[in-house]
Amino acid sequence: MDDVTTRIIELIAKSKSIPVDSITPESTFDELQIDSLDKINLTFEVEDIFSIEIPDDSLNSLRTVADVVDGVNSLLAAKTQPQH
Template sequence: MTDTTDEIEQRCIDIIAKSKNIAPESISLASSFDSLAIDSLDKINISFEVEEAFDIEIPDDALGSLKTVGDVVNGVRKLVGQPADSNATQ
């Protein structure tokens, strides 16, 4: 796996920004899905995009625990085998 931590963060943010048609600069790791107006369907569509981008498979029941962008980034890190960043959810 060649993604660095920063690359993972940036790619996740880009996916979310594109999905919601908002500027990536307005999204941080602390951004909550609620604050970005991400509903259940958005979350699922984002999960498909993330799976494709990182060639990973997100368990179907994992989405309920994802509340922030940082949660997504940490989840991706886990699935690609990189240690989670403790700052990612702050």
Template sequence: MSETVQPVSSAPQESVEQRVLRVIAVTRRVPVETIHATSTFEELGIDSLDRINILFELEGEFEIEIDDEQAKQVTTLQQMIDGITLLLAAKAAKEASA
């Protein structure tokens, strides 16, 4: 009889976008419904300290390292989602070749 293995994440089927929006909502203490991929950091009232906290949380959520200089150039949540998607693809390719 095989056992069901519980996923590490509480919501393993969430897309990258859903996970990013959830992390931002939790960090900003706002309902996730009020945050959209098209939102800018400015529209959400996210300052530089908030950005640092969000990046830290995203690195933990996705088990990746986000380059600080590249992160400074990101102005919208969609850019952040796209960047994380690329980092995850690079991580998967590296792990597959190892």
């Protein structure tokens, strides 16, 4: 697992008080009992950890751990692109 995936899984495990090894990238927010408030809190923590800003309109499309990882990786890649 890459660093982004590991850090997000650890963050979810800590916030939901569940074992890290019970979470996979395919785990859904429903399975993890992550509600809309949890999703907002997770977003704030991810933004702080990775120094990115997740657009509010993308929150509704986040359904799995992999969705969060993909979004973070996309934002990190865009952040490293040279500005013209």
